[in-house]
Amino acid sequence: MSESVSPPPVRLLLCDDHAVVRAGLRALLSSADGIDVVGEAGTGEEALALAARLCPDVVLMDLQLEGGMDGVTATRRLTEGPEAGPRVLVLTMFDTDADITRAIEAGATGYLLKAERPDELFAAIRAAAAGRTALSAPVADRLLTRLRSPRPTLSAREHEILAQLARGLGNREIARALFISEATVKTHLGRIYGKLGVETRSGAVAVAKERRLLP
Amino acid sequence: MSESVSPPPVRLLLCDDHAVVRAGLRALLSSADGIDVVGEAGTGEEALALAARLCPDVVLMDLQLEGGMDGVTATRRLTEGPEAGPRVLVLTMFDTDADITRAIEAGATGYLLKAERPDELFAAIRAAAAGRTALSAPVADRLLTRLRSPRPTLSAREHEILAQLARGLGNREIARALFISEATVKTHLGRIYGKLGVETRSGAVAVAKERRLLP
């Protein structure tokens, strides 16, 4: 090695809406070499404010946040903009296609599952600080599967239809809600069924909730 | 006080399917006086086996467990039986009516949210060890609200119907799946609609997913 002294520690900001989990992570990470937890946030807004003030190298972000801003939005806000923001490492419970996609599109440097072993977490944080991507094995799997057989994505209009559907509305009511004719609603529904691989409205709602296509 | 020496520490068993959270909790609790983490389990089955071997005073149980046995079942198994088993303190993310009810029915001594402050967690663990009940404030709120205006609860059979409904099955298919007649399915569905306050199957699925009445 050309380095004789240890490199500066990674400055880390925690963002998770569960205080217990946050405290647990802080306690856990304090035992890891080269990682300094410089702050914790319980909401997306707090994370943005603290990041601006503390200039951490890495933000460890949970995607599921209570209240206003969700983790994806917070990630986007942290990484957008011209100046070099912090790297965002997503740490979450779910390896859903939609979650992974949105997080990566939002600028996340890595995507880890909470089911991962703790030393993987340490390694991923250091990797993220160096700008390298870190993915949990199941996440990487899903990405590759996706690339092999690209999933049809719902159009914006189809999402709106789906949202109304999930409220239990009938075709006529959906039509009125969106200012279109009943016939159009049926056309959209047919396409949605096709894309989601279902045959009924209930099935569509179930799949939509499953893949978190709806708020 | 009549005690001049500190009481024996609480022997605690962790059960959570996320390794990172588990490690975090262990690290966090190691800083608390009078609490000894004697083991961790990642599944319900593991929790039962370890509890039998380690005889912990308290099991800290997550309700959402991957794989076979869910947290409610594990709790029931731990607390049922004639001999004095461990106290089970539920630590979970959701303060849903259904979750709370089922956990308490299964024999949980307390119900804490992961959003709680860490020192509340410490206090709750000591309370549970002493056999006292510990509830997070939002949980207690919900229980009281429930008592004031009792919600209609779905019967076991209605839950099964709902589960099939959420798979997108038609009445005939649900009937075949549950070995009953189509007429019966319709009868159940009608009652489910009434209890959930909806008028369509899609609405029922949406509400069910909302209230986490389904796995």
Place this chain on the structure above:
DNA sequence: GACCGCATCAACCGATCGGCTGACATCCGG
């Protein structure tokens, strides 16, 4: 300009759903 995806609409038809009434058996607690 031709092509294609997306959104829009119409009309039709068979299958299914939702609501209704009424019935019977079981089980449990007062």
Place this chain on the structure above:
DNA sequence: CCGGATGTCAGCCGATCGGTTGATGCGGTC
């Protein structure tokens, strides 16, 4: 022993759904 809750089943009917075919207009892209 009787009521209440639950689970089971039947028949009826209007409303709705799901699928189909076919058509129009609009915005991009090659």
